[in-house]
Amino acid sequence: MFYLLPLLFPLAALPPLAPADLETIGRRVWQNEAAGEVSGLTSWNTGEAFASLGIGHFIWYPAGPKGPFEESFPKLLRFLEQKGVRLPDWLKAGSPCPWPDRAAFLKDEQSPRLREMRELLRSTVPQQSQFLAERLEKALPSILQTLPASERAALQVTFDRLAANPQGRFALIDYVNFKGEGILPAERYQAKGWGLLQVLQAMPQNGTVHDFSQAAAATLRRRVQNAPPERHEERWLPGWLSRVQDYTKK
Secondary structure, eight states, rough: OOOOOOOOSSOOOOOOOOOHHHHHHHHHHHHHTTTTTOOEEEEEETSSSSSTTTTTEEEOOSSSOOOOOOOHHHHHHOOOOOTTOOOOOOTTTTSSSSSSSHHHHHHHHTTTHHEEEEEHHHHTHHHHHHHHHHHHHHHHHHHHHTSSSHHHHHHHHHHHHHHHHHHHHHHHHHHHHHHHHOOOOTTTTTTTTSSSHHHHSSSSSTOOOHHHHHHHHHHHHHHHHOOOOOOOGGGTTTHHHHHHHHOOOO
């Protein structure tokens, strides 16, 4: 458990993204998560207890106890409503995922509900892209609040240096959506996290996108090494490493 402490220095707002840059980032995230395919906007991975939806494969848990990973799809639904998007009557921001498991989800893949959801998610790519960008805006204050005051300034310098150019901004946006902020106690294996915080801590203060990519790869390898054996996370590691290696490409 962590306690929110007052920051000892002001946080500068990130430079606004041009619409074209925002669209590019959203479509790159979509490519990373679902090969840019409409069919990939609604998926449920083998071995997972949640659906993965939208360009960012936002997590949605069924009713009942939730797993350790942060649930993001209900937050996206609230964001879409705030932006004036009308949701289907059956799809409400506060409701749990109506499919109890992967088998039920796959059986329903061509149902009217999932076709309607894919169309909703296909037509709201700009809003989802904005949602991703705003998550990063909120990530830094949340991350800094978990650190001792003596460590905050150095980490903010690292973050700001990366966020100052489109390539670095994409890497930050994609990774925080991909593996979270790294501040939740539940998102740990053997007391070691794998989120944005851990990657930033593992790279040089004045590091480049290349350094961020290398730190992300090392963090993900450590996650797989520390994961419970029954999760077989090694099956995902090649794809994860390829994804973070692509951060160095313009």
